Structure formats: C-alpha cells, structure tokens
Amino acid sequence: MTAKPNLSSGRSYLAIPGPSVMPDAVLRAMHRAAPNIYAGELPDMMPKLVQDLRRVAGTADNVAMYIGNGHATWEAALANVITPGDQVLVASTGRFAHGWAETARALGASVQMIEFGMHAPLDPDQIETALRADTDGRIKAVMAVHVDTSTSIKSNIKDLRGAIDAAGHPALLMVDCIASLGCDPFLMDDWGVDVMVAASQKGLMVPPGMGFVFFSDKAARHRAARVGVSPYWDWAPRAAPGEFYQYWCGTAPTHHLYGLRAALDMIHDEGLTQVWARHARLAEAVWAACESWQEGGALNLNVPNRAHRSAAVTALSMAPPMATRLRNWTERKLGLTLGIGLGMAPPDDPAWHGFFRLGHMGHVNGHMILGLIGGIEAGMTALAVPHGGKGTAAAATVIAGV
Numbered sequence: 001m002t003a004k005p006n007l008s009s010g011r012s013y014l015a016i017p018g019p020s021v022m023p024d025a026v027l028r029a030m031h032r033a034a035p036n037i038y039a040g041e042l043p044d045m046m047p048k049l050v051q052d053l054r055r056v057a058g059t060a061d062n063v064a065m066y067i068g069n070g071h072a073t074w075e076a077a078l079a080n081v082i083t084p085g086d087q088v089l090v091a092s093t094g095r096f097a098h099g100w101a102e103t104a105r106a107l108g109a110s111v112q113m114i115e116f117g118m119h120a121p122l123d124p125d126q127i128e129t130a131l132r133a134d135t136d137g138r139i140k141a142v143m144a145v146h147v148d149t150s151t152s153i154k155s156n157i158k159d160l161r162g163a164i165d166a167a168g169h170p171a172l173l174m175v176d177c178i179a180s181l182g183c184d185p186f187l188m189d190d191w192g193v194d195v196m197v198a199a200s201q202k203g204l205m206v207p208p209g210m211g212f213v214f215f216s217d218k219a220a221r222h223r224a225a226r227v228g229v230s231p232y233w234d235w236a237p238r239a240a241p242g243e244f245y246q247y248w249c250g251t252a253p254t255h256h257l258y259g260l261r262a263a264l265d266m267i268h269d270e271g272l273t274q275v276w277a278r279h280a281r282l283a284e285a286v287w288a289a290c291e292s293w294q295e296g297g298a299l300n301l302n303v304p305n306r307a308h309r310s311a312a313v314t315a316l317s318m319a320p321p322m323a324t325r326l327r328n329w330t331e332r333k334l335g336l337t338l339g340i341g342l343g344m345a346p347p348d349d350p351a352w353h354g355f356f357r358l359g360h361m362g363h364v365n366g367h368m369i370l371g372l373i374g375g376i377e378a379g380m381t382a383l384a385v386p387h388g389g390k391g392t393a394a395a396a397t398v399i400a401g402v
C-alpha cells in the first residue's frame with residue numbers, strides 16, 4: 001500500500017494580511033554580525049533611507065521612525081498632536097478604526113465616531129456635515145483608516161481631504177496606511193494628509209518591529225505649539241536628529257534597517273507605480289476567483305463593490321465553521337496559511353468560524369497568487385464545499401492578461 005502523501009513539505013506560504021512574505025533579499029540583508037552604531041555604514045545610510053521611505057509615502061515633509069508595531073505608531077502620532085480634552089472625529093470602516101479610537105480615548109481625547117458599516121467606504125459628505133456642525137472648532141483631528149484590514153474596505157482619502165476643505169475646518173487629517181502603504185496607491189502630499197502611520201511588516205516586506213509616522217509641516221507646527229509631549233514619543237528629534245541615536249531615542253533597530261534598505265531598493269527598482277499595478281492585477285485575480293466561487297455558493301466577498309476593495313487584503317465569509325476548516329486544511333495539507341477573520345464576530349461565537357481573509361500584500365507574484373487560489377479551491381473540493389470549480393481558471397485568465 002502506498003502512503004497517502006502530505007503536500008505541505010516545501011516552502012510554506014503565509015498568506016495572511018501581515019506579517020507578509022519576506023523577500024530573501026531582505027532576510028539576507030539582515031543576516032550579519034552586529035554593526036557599529038556610532039560610525040560607519042549604518043549611520044551613513046540614514047539620509048538616503050529616510051528619503052526613499054518618504055518617496056513610498058509620497059511626501060517631501062517629515063518621517064519619524066519607532067521601534068514598534070502599528071499600535072505604537074497609533075500612539076506616537078496622537079501623542080504629538082492631541083492634548084487630553086481635545087476632540088477627534090473618527091471614521092470607522094472596521095476594527096482598526098476602533099483600535100485607533102481606543103488609543104485616542106486612552107490618551108484623554110474625546111472621540112466622536114462615525115460608523116460607515118463593514119461593507120462600504122467612509123462617506124466624505126457625512127464627515128463634512130460633522131465638521132460644519134463643529135462651529136467652535138473643537139475637533140482637532142479627523143482620523144481614518146485607508147484600508148481597514150479587518151473588512152478589506154479601502155476609503156477615498158483624497159475625497160476626505162476635500163470634505164475637510166469644503167467645510168473650511170482646520171482639523172488635521174490623520175490616516176492609518178499600515179495595510180495599504182506600498183500596495184494601494186497613496187499620495188500623502190497630493191492628497192493633503194497631515195499625519196500618516198505605517199509599519200514595517202506589511203507592504204514594506206520587513207519583519208514586524210519598525211513603525212513610521214509621516215507628518216506634514218502643518219502637523220509639525222501643531223506639535224511645536226504643544227508642551228508636555230512624552231520624550232519617547234516626541235517625533236521632533238526623531239525626524240531631525242542631531243545624533244544617530246536620536247532617530248530612535250536610543251539604540252537603533254540595527255538589523256531591521258538593513259532589511260528595510262533592501263526592501264526599499266526592491267520597491268524603487270521595480271518602481272512604485274509598478275508595485276501598485278502588480279498589486280492591482282493580483283488582487284483582480286483573487287477577486288475573479290472569489291466572485292466565481294461566490295456564484296457557486298461557496299463564500300461571500302465582504303466588500304461587494306470592486307472600487308471599494310483594497311489590493312492588499314480580501315475579507316471573506318463562508319457558512320461556519322467552514323472558514324476555519326478550510327484554513328486548517330490548506331495549512332496542514334499544503335503549507336498554505338490563510339488569515340483568520342478579525343472583528344467580524346467574537347472569538348467565542350460559532351459565527352467566528354465563518355470568516356477568513358487573504359493577504360496579498362508585498363512580496364507576492366503571479367504564481368504565488370495562483371497557488372493561493374488553487375490551494376483554496378483544492379481545499380473546498382476536499383471539504384465538499386460547492387464552489388462551481390471555476391475560480392482557479394478565472395484567476396488564471398486575469399493573470400494571462402499581463
């Protein structure tokens with residue numbers, strides 16, 4: 001009797017929305033002895049690194065770096081512009097807006113939340129109305145998430161700026177681009193964003209551990225007018241350090257910097273607009289497959305309108321507990337890990353097992369996405385989920401169009 005083969009040996013594939021797949025070039029760049037942090041290559045490479053990082057964000061203004069994850073940047077950004085008692089207006093399209101709002105609340109802000117549901121982007125008109133109602137200018141910042149990773153909704157940040165301007169309101173525009181930076185097009189200066197936060201482990205393809213707060217000169221003036229900014233979170237010395245250690249208020253994340261250098265080289269060698277176009281096409285392939293499976297009755301895409309979906313992540317649902325069974329199957333049988341659902345149902349609710357997400361951010365290409373789609377289709381076949389059998393072909397047709 002021949003043994004039933006297990007097909008999980010080989011390179012595993014973590015297809016979750018962060019941490020993303022890391023390029024070998026990034027890993028190789030990090031594999032080295034501890035570098036000197038007082039002189040030489042590492043301090044010398046900083047000006048170009050900062051410049052290349054700002055290019056990814058589309059800003060000529062400032063960036064402060066932190067040893068921390070996305071949550072650290074949420075706090076860092078707020079700590080520089082919000083004083084206890086200030087009001088902030090938060091546009092929610094999923095779990096991550098709530099997380100950032102909770103941080104603001106914990107720092108003493110009074111949070112006005114506008115809910116836009118779990119299936120469609122924020123509506124700038126409602127933001128404009130809320131700002132017009134703030135006749136005594138109490139709202140200090142409008143906070144939004146470009147791509148909410150829990151729902152995979154992408155909002156239009158340029159139109160959000162338009163709404164703030166139309167209301168003639170002085171509030172700062174603060175945007176979470178942790179999922180979208182380096183995946184979905186984002187132009188900080190062109191779109192009039194004052195503060196933008198990002199982290200290393202998603203579109204930037206570096207291990208978790210570095211966070212970035214980009215800020216406009218207008219936001220810098222807000223900071224300058226404030227007293228009592230916590231010295232660790234203060235973005236001013238980090239963005240304009242006199243000494244190398246001031247970039248991080250202490251020891252540098254030495255190996256992450258080498259990894260980030262390699263990742264930025266890859267992004268700019270490919271070209272940022274090409275990086276966006278690659279993500280757009282790969283996402284289209286994912287959607288074509290999922291829409292086909294949806295017709296077959298297997299699952300539902302969380303965001304019905306393609307124009308409202310992110311190119312970095314896709315949130316899906318199936319009849320519970322099928323999503324969990326599918327994730328378990330692809331991981332155990334194929335070495336392919338799919339993302340859990342986030343913020344759609346409490347973890348102790350049986351409904352939780354009906355949600356899952358696909359990460360397609362960063363270092364991904366055509367054959368990986370076809371492997372992801374083919375792996376899911378194989379899983380649905382093995383688990384007898386009716387899906388129509390045409391998802392992989394639909395994705396291949398999109399990929400064939402390059």
Ligand SMILES: *Cc1c(COP(=O)(O)O)cnc(C)c1O
Pocket residue numbers: 018069070071072096145147148149176177178179199208
């Ligand atoms: C991942 C993510 C975060 C949180 O980042 P951590 O590094 O896990 O703290 C916040 N916002 C968005 C949109 C994200 O995708």
